[in-house]
Amino acid sequence: MLRLDWNFLFTVINLLLLFVLMRIFLFKPVQKIIAARQQEADRQFEEAAAKKAEADGLKLQYEQSIASAEEEKTKTLQETRRKADAEYHRIVTDAQDKAKQIKDDAAVEAQNQKLQILKKAEKEIADMVVSAAVKVVGEKKGSDVDSSLYNEFLDKAGDRQ
C-alpha cells in the first residue's frame, strides 16, 4: 500500500508509453481525418461561392441580352411597320394615279371620237348640201335658183336644229 519503489518508475514509463500509443493510434489519425474533412468542407464552400458568382454573372449577362433582344424586337417591329406604311401609301398612290390616268385616257378618247363623229357629220351635211344644190341648179335658172337654194338651206338647217 504505502510504498514507493521501482514501480514508480515503471508507472511513469507505462504512462508515457500509453500516451505515445494513444497519440499514434487514436488522437493523430482521428484529428488528421477531422482536419482533412474540414479542408474538404472549406474547399467545397469555396467552390460553391465561386460557382454562385459565376452563375450571378451569367444571369446578369442573360438579362442584359434579353433586354437588348426586346429592344431589338421593338425596333424591328417599328421599322417594319414604318416600311409597311410607306409601301401601303405607295401602292394606294400608284393605284390612284393609274385610275386617274385611265379616266383621263378615256376622256381624251371620248373627245376624239366625238370630234370624229362631228367631222363625219359635217362632211355628210356638206355632201347633202352639194347634192341638194346640184339638184336645184339643175331644175331652175337665174335668181330663182338663188332664192330656192337659200330657202332649201334654211329648211334643212332648221330641220337639224
Added chain:
Amino acid sequence: MGNLTETLMKELECETVFTIPIFGGIDVAESVVVTWIIMAVLVLAAFILTRNLRVDHISKRQAVAETIVTKLTGMVEDMTGSEGKRYAPYLATVLVYIGIANIIGLFGFKSPTKDLNVTAALAIMSIVLVEAAGIYQRGVKKWLHKFTEPIAIVTPINILEVFTRPLSLCMRLFGNVLGSFVIMELLKMVVPVIVPAVFCLYFDIFDGLLQAYVFVFLTSLYIKEAVE
C-alpha cells in the same frame, strides 16, 4: 474484528506479481501489471476504432472514434484554455486511464490507483508537465519571474506550491480511492446484500470517475495558469 482488519490489510496490500532478477531483484507490483492490461485494452480499442478512416461516408466505428476524441479533447481544451490545447491529448489519456483504473475493481482487478506509486507517478508527471508548459510558453526568465508574482514576499510560498501541488494531487486521488474501497469493504461485511450495490454505484463508479475528472481538471487549471 481482527479477522476484518486482516482481510482489509490483505486487500489493500499491493502484491508483488513477479521479481525481475537484476539489481538484487526488482519487484513488479500488481498495479503495474494491471496498468499493462489497461494499456493493452485501450490501445487495442483505439487500434480497432481507427481502422479505415475516411473523410466521408464514415462507418459507425469511425463515428464512435471521432466522438470520443472530440468530446475528450474538447472537454480538456475547455479547461486548459486555447494556449494549453497542445496538452489535451496527454490529459485526455490520463483522464481515461485514471477513470478505468478506478473502476477496474468491478472487473475483479485491483485498482492501480490504490498503489501510491501510481498516483505519485501521475502527480509528478502532472507537475513536470505544468512547469514544462510554463517554461515553453514564457521562456526560463519569465517562468522564474512568475514565482515573485504578485509580490516578492510570496516567493517562498510559490516555490512551495511546486511541491504541494503534486503532493495534493497524489494524496487526493490515493486517499479517495483507498477511502471508498475501505468503506465498501466494511459495508460489505456489515450488510452483505442489496445495500452495497447502491453504495457501489457511488463509491466505485461515480467517485472513481469523479476523481479522474478532478485530477485532470486540477492539472488543466495549473497548466492554464502557467501558460497564460
